[in-house]
Amino acid sequence: MTDAGKKVKQARKLRGLTQRELADHSGVSVSTIRKLEQGERPTARMETLHALARTLRLETMDLVAKPKEEGARAETHELWAPVRAELTRPPASAIDAPATPAGVSGVLRAAELLYSNHQFTELAAVLPGLLRDADTLSGDGRGVQVRVLQMAAGALTHTRQFDIAELVVRRSLANAQDRLEASASINTLTWLMIRQGQLDQALALATQWADDLEPRITRATTSELAAWGLLLLRASGAAVRNNQPEVAADMKRFARSAATAIGREVKVAHETVRTFGPTTVRMLTVEDALVKDQPDTALRLAAQMPLFTVRPSSSVRSRHGLDVANAYARLGRFTESFGKLSELQAASPQWFPNQTPARDTLRTIVEGRRTLTPEMRHMASTLQLAL
Structure with a gap:
């Protein structure tokens, strides 16, 4: 019997439930529960474990035996091999012609457009040279270097290359020049943890940084409010997936306060592609409703989406689209x-x-x-x- 199956069986017995009763209360099929408990399945989808944990009055992480998502496909590893090689090579001992911050920034803007449009094949071709040039920057160019690393970490996470993504995002964090710049790296790191099912760690890290960055709303800049709000959304996302609805609700309430204080959707300088504002908060509220198995609520919230001149990032919009599709399917x-x-x-x-x-x-x-x-x-x- 696997760890997940053993935990489900023990918790079910302690709750005095049969497999059929657990299935009726959780919405998970008897067949899935039986296979899990008998070890025919090593684990289950995070959505399934969440439903079981909610019925068994556990935190989702109590049932997790393996990460949430599998790693990258073989063709992805092949495509990104030059990027991985560039990221893991030893630093150059001498530089004949170091790049300039202005030159790297120009290439970075083009790469950010590829990232925003989810053109990962094209981005994989551009990144090795961009990373190599960014590695030569120092002094005033360190901020540009950090943005390049942050974008690379985000792209690697999108394509499920979690091991190298963590290496890169931690490098960007170590090189960050100030707290706001560092917060963008922490945001990516906590997203990476959530995708791997490390919900406890993601919640703790996002909460710690949100607490440290909490601004005085009446005096805070837009960048400070956005950094705080984005970390709160990460914390809320980790908490709701870990069956901690009260924690998630508190985090979302504070994030909504930050978005209300800004009053519109904004893109701030320290974030490579992320935006923050009322629309981003509402879109992630739709996701929370699905995690809580409320597809009708999710569709109602999706139909009431506030719109601004600056739209949420393409990743947030695309994930929101998946949430809408999921809600329709569940209904x-x-x-x-x-x-x-x-x-x-x-x-x-x-x-x-x-x-x-x-x-x-x-x-x-x-x-x-x-x-x-x-x-x-x-x-x-x-x-x-x-x-």
């Missing part, structure tokens, strides 16, 4: 759910195959429909979903 509205997935795949074809929520939503559609369309089968192949 049995499979046509609308698949339509949303298709829209996201068309908009971000390089980002889409790396998304575990997309795979989970399609699995729900497959399980709920009697037959599949050719388009659904093609998407299942793209997402490597076993039918």
Whole structure:
């Protein structure tokens, strides 16, 4: 029996529940529970463990046996091999012609556009040279160097290259010139932890930094409010996934206060691509509703989204789209759910195959429909979903 299965079985017995009763209360199938307890499955999806933990009155991390997401595919490792080689090479002993901050900044702006548009294949081709040039910067160029490292860490996390992503984000944190710059690296690090299922660590780290950065709202700058608010959102995301709804609600309430104080969606200088404001807070509130198994609430919140001239980052918008698709699927509205997935795949074809929520939503559609369309089968192949 695996650790996860053993913990589920022990907790179920302590609660006085049969496998059927646990299934009825949690919404998880009896078959899944039986296979988990008998060791036929080493663990389960985070969504499944969350549902079981909620019924068993545990924190989700009490049941976690393995990280939430698998690592990168073989083709991703091959594509990004030059980037990984550049990031792990020894520092150059001598530099004949060091790059200039202005020159690196120009290339960085072009790379940030690729990142924002989820053009990871093109970004992987640009990054080795950009990282090499950024490594030669010193003095006034250190801030540019940190932004390059932060972007690289974000791209590696998006493509599930978690080991090298952590190395890079910690390097960016060590080189940060001030607290706001460091907060952007902490934001990426806590996101990386959440994607790996390290919810306790992510919550503790985001909370610590949010506490340290908490501004006096009446005197705070927009950048200070945004840094604080983004860390609070990370803490809330970790807490709600770890079955700590009260903690999550408090963090989200403070983040909403920061967004209200700013009054609009903003992009601040210390963040490479992230934005913060009322729309970002609302989009992540939709995600929280799904984690709490409230798809109807998620769709209602999604329909009331505030809009500003500055839009949330493409990653937040795309994840929000996955949340909407997931909510439709859970409510049995499979046509609308698949339509949303298709829209996201068309908009971000390089980002889409790396998304575990997309795979989970399609699995729900497959399980709920009697037959599949050719388009659904093609998407299942793209997402490597076993039918």
